[in-house]
Amino acid sequence: QKEVEQDPGPLSVPEGAIVSLNCTYSNSAFQYFMWYRQYSRKGPELLMYTYSSGNKEDGRFTAQVDKSSKYISLFIRDSQPSDSATYLCAMSRTDSWGKLQFGAGTQVVVTP
Amino acid sequence: DGGITQSPKYLFRKEGQNVTLSCEQNLNHDAMYWYRQDPGQGLRLIYYSQIVNDFQKGDIAEGYSVSREKKESFPLTVTSAQKNPTAFYLCASTPIAGADTQYFGPGTRLTVL
Numbered sequence: 001q002k003e004v005e006q007d008p009g010p011l012s013v014p015e016g017a018i019v020s021l022n023c024t025y026s027n028s029a030f031q032y033f034m035w036y037r038q039y040s041r042k043g044p045e046l047l048m049y050t051y052s053s054g055n056k057e058d059g060r061f062t063a064q065v066d067k068s069s070k071y072i073s074l075f076i077r078d079s080q081p082s083d084s085a086t087y088l089c090a091m092s093r094t095d096s097w098g099k100l101q102f103g104a105g106t107q108v109v110v111t112p
Numbered sequence: 113d114g115g116i117t118q119s120p121k122y123l124f125r126k127e128g129q130n131v132t133l134s135c136e137q138n139l140n141h142d143a144m145y146w147y148r149q150d151p152g153q154g155l156r157l158i159y160y161s162q163i164v165n166d167f168q169k170g171d172i173a174e175g176y177s178v179s180r181e182k183k184e185s186f187p188l189t190v191t192s193a194q195k196n197p198t199a200f201y202l203c204a205s206t207p208i209a210g211a212d213t214q215y216f217g218p219g220t221r222l223t224v225l
Contacts, residue, residue: 100155
């Protein structure tokens with residue numbers, strides 16, 4: 001069983017809809033959580049970084065962490081065709097210096 | 113412009129050959145990383161380095177080697193011992209050792225013929 005599970009999709013939504021993405025994890029030692037966006041054949045780009053349970057908002061993006069359920073989410077409001085990409089969750093433990101565990105990524109397609 | 117550069121963008125290798133992928137950063141970041149990305153598997157850590165002249169194995173180091181002679185450079189060699197080297201290779205860096213927010217380069221696509 002992988003430490004971090006993420007549905008690979010593809011997830012297809014119409015323009016303007018809310019995109020809902022999530023990851024589950026098995027190790028309660030994970031304390032820091034990140035979401036990256038990756039366009040095809042490009043390097044990942046950091047979108048959100050959180051380190052506690054609760055919500056964090058940045059523009060159209062909201063990251064949610066529920067440590068009790070070992071579940072994290074990313075919501076994209078008012079989705080645009082330019083949001084079409086693969087979204088990767090990543091997380092790290094306090095006892096594992098700088099070593100991230102990544103989910104496999106969810107492909108999102110926003111149709112005009 | 114500050115950033116991470118990887119070269120070449122595409123690389124083809126014959127079986128049995130070693131090949132070196134370049135990673136350079138002008139961000140003055142301390143730590144650098146190499147990942148491999150395969151379809152449906154996410155990113156897997158190959159090697160990482162916190163400071164010059166020091167590096168550690170990641171989860172899948174077999175068949176790979178690295179060096180860190182300069183702060184800005186962290187080249188990765190894919191040796192003939194790597195059984196399945198065709199993949200997308202990503203280099204990343206962080207401002208200080210121990211930081212979680214990694215910044216990625218554009219990647220190199222390696223194909224073994």
